[in-house]
Amino acid sequence: MNEDLVLPDSDLSPELREFALQVRDFAHAKLAPHARRIDEERTFRAESVAELANEGMLGGTLSPDVGGSGWSPLQRVVAHEEIGAVCGNTRGFLAVHTGLVASTIERYGNAEQRERWLGPMCRGDSIGCFGLTEPDAGSDVASLACHAEPTDDGYRLTGQKIWITNGGIADVILLFATLDPSKGKDGISAFLVESHRNGIRRTRMPGVDLGHRGSDHARIKFDNVEIPGDALVGSPGQGFEIAMAGLHAGRLSVAAGAVGIHRAALACSIAFANKREQFGRPIAKFQMVQERLADMTVELIASRQIVHRCARRRMEGIETAGDLAAAKLYSTEAAARAADQAVMLHGGRGYSSEFPAERLLRDIMGLRIYEGTTMIQKAILGRAVLG
Ligand SMILES: Cc1cc2nc3c(=O)[nH]c(=O)nc-3n(C[C@H](O)[C@H](O)[C@H](O)COP(=O)(O)OP(=O)(O)OC[C@H]3O[C@@H](n4cnc5c(N)ncnc54)[C@H](O)[C@@H]3O)c2cc1C
Incomplete structure (x- = not known):
């Protein structure tokens, strides 16, 4: 390569x-x-x-x-x-x-x-997780229902979070809960909650995950969990802003991770195409195979450039939500196309975990969904270009 x-x-x-x-x-x-x-x-x-x-x-x-x-x-x-x-x-x-x-x-x-x-x-003495998504609040974060009721010396939490990465192993949960559901996003606050508190129950997500199978994805239930007043992060009602700022910053890592998956899909495809022989020659000699490798390559170059552009703009302090949406959208979708092609190029072997292509394809699906789905990135970008 x-x-x-x-x-x-x-x-x-x-x-x-x-x-x-x-x-x-x-x-x-x-x-x-x-x-x-x-x-x-x-x-x-x-x-x-x-x-x-x-x-x-x-x-x-x-x-x-x-x-x-x-x-x-x-x-x-x-x-x-x-x-x-x-x-x-x-x-x-x-x-x-x-x-x-x-x-x-x-x-x-x-x-x-x-x-x-x-x-x-x-x-590494404490592990963190980000508790935002709920059964009825995914893309529509502002509708979250996890409730923080003020008490004499803090807050009492009730509700549940799902799909929380590191949720089962975390020592601290950055939790988003509402002080007043009638206020929508303005009612949301952020809290640092120790995971061992009474009333917290953590279970593995039901079913078998499509990808990221070596990750810890948990459902976390809060049943009248008492937390002190100093668990509040920022000011009351600032939680939506804090969650969005975290996701905004985090999307760059997701986009870069997608470039990594894309590169791995291309690398394993090239290695396989050079080795696998059919019709008396390596399949790499067939122009249709070369066309796939060429498509994967040019999209990898474009994807990396759009992600690095975003990082450079962040360093200059001029990165926008539209820049990030474009980077996450393009890099994850391009990597998904590359991983799909990698599986096809491996033929039957692409269907087995003996080769990495199928894991890349399963994992990239997660990157298209979390920290704002592909459709949500398009909505953000659409708003950005319309001003
Ligand atoms: C592997 C993995 C790890 C995760 N880790 C975490 C974590 O650590 N912490 C956490 O809080 N959450 C986490 N999540 C949850 C993830 O952020 C949500 O799944 C994601 O935001 C989508 O929410 P949802 O699943 O409720 O889907 P929904 O919001 O119900 O969306 C369903 C479909 O409707 C579409 N849709 C929704 N609204 C619109 C709209 N306005 N316009 C167009 N289309 C729309 C979506 O794009 C999607 O296709 C994780 C999820 C996965 C799969």
């Missing part, structure tokens, strides 16, 4: 290329040996938390002041491409733990909350 496609971006500075290769070495040494097994066994691999912590990745984007590594947005997308190319479960864990939860605490938490949670989260 051409080096410029394998390496993250020929436009990257030598330092960023070096960084990408370091993350790649880590992903190949520590994550690749387990990626297929954890998918087949449907188990979250707890050891990966300490391994990510040792590399400074759990606090990757956080500032060194709070124990983080101070990655730039470009380092973030490069790292998420590398990890996403090898293990979608690990990238998903990281995107939620650091991208959605720790980053939100860093941005919106007070000094005590930052002090209490961020060091342990960077070290």
